[in-house]
Amino acid sequence: QQPVQSPQAVILREGEDAVINCSSSKALYSVHWYRQKHGEAPVFLMILLKGGEQKGHEKISASFNEKKQQSSLYLTASQLSYSGTYFCGTGSGGAQKLVFGQGTRLTINP
Amino acid sequence: GAGVSQSPSNKVTEKGKDVELRCDPISGHxxxxxxxxxxxQGLEFLIYFQGNSAPDKSGLPSDRFSAERTGGSVSTLTIQRTQQEDSAVYLCASSPQGTSYNEQFFGPGTRLTVL
Known part of the structure; x- marks a missing residue:
């Protein structure tokens, strides 16, 4: 079942912070975060695993609440380059495929 | 090193025709x-190949869609008797291993337009 992302869209000024949320109705084993700029392929940001392991870019932070089956991506002191659509992808149990959310469109203005 | 490549980058076809989309994954993935x-819209899962295991076809929307992966490398997605609702960008991704701990590397996609 597809995870739900919120908000669907957000507009910020450069330097402001943003939080993007991803919720699932299924028990999660992993959450992936990707960013896609217009007309480009999605690019990996971070993976969070059940049990607390994380793998990703240093400047990105995220959390994974296993009990609530939720993950949040934190973008602090946003830069113009952060603009794009952010997708979470969730993995459940032994399944190795990811189910992606509908995306959150982030616009950073100068 | 080389990333995931896909061809063609754009494909325009007429309703009812068959199309083949190609994906070259990162070597060793x-x-x-x-x-x-x-x-x-978001990313809709279609199919997943892992090594020599049987593919997970659970996301294919109809029997007009099929895919194969030859020699554990190149993959072809075939859409038969295309319909206008098939118009979309088809993205391929590869990963070192098929586990939830490995990031996926995406190709640039093939934009399919069905007239």
Whole structure:
């Protein structure tokens, strides 16, 4: 079942912070975060695993609440380059495929 | 090193025709995924290959869609008797292993337009 992302869209000024949320109705084993700029392929940001392991870019932070089956991506002191659509992808149990959310469109203005 | 490549980058076809989309994954990656992205929408899982295991076809929307992966490398997604609702960007991704701990590397996609 597809995870739900919120908000669907957000507009910020450069330097402001943003939080993007991803919720699932299924028990999660992993959450992936990707960013896609217009007309480009999605690019990996971070993976969070059940049990607390994380793998990703240093400047990105995220959390994974296993009990609530939720993950949040934190973008602090946003830069113009952060603009794009952010997708979470969730993995459940032994399944190795990811189910992606509908995306959150982030616009950073100068 | 070389990333995931896809061809063609754009494909325009007439309703009812068959199309083949190609994906070249990163060398050594055992897992390969196909996704479909309609305009302004998220990533819809289609099919997943992992090594020599039987593919996970659970996301294929109809029996007009099929995919194969030859020699554990190149993959072809075939859509038969295309319909206008098949118009979308088809993205391929590969991963070192097919586990939830491995990031997926996406190709640039093939934009399919069915007239």
């Amino acid at each position: 055992t897992a390969l995924y196909w996704y479909r992205q309609s305009l302004g």
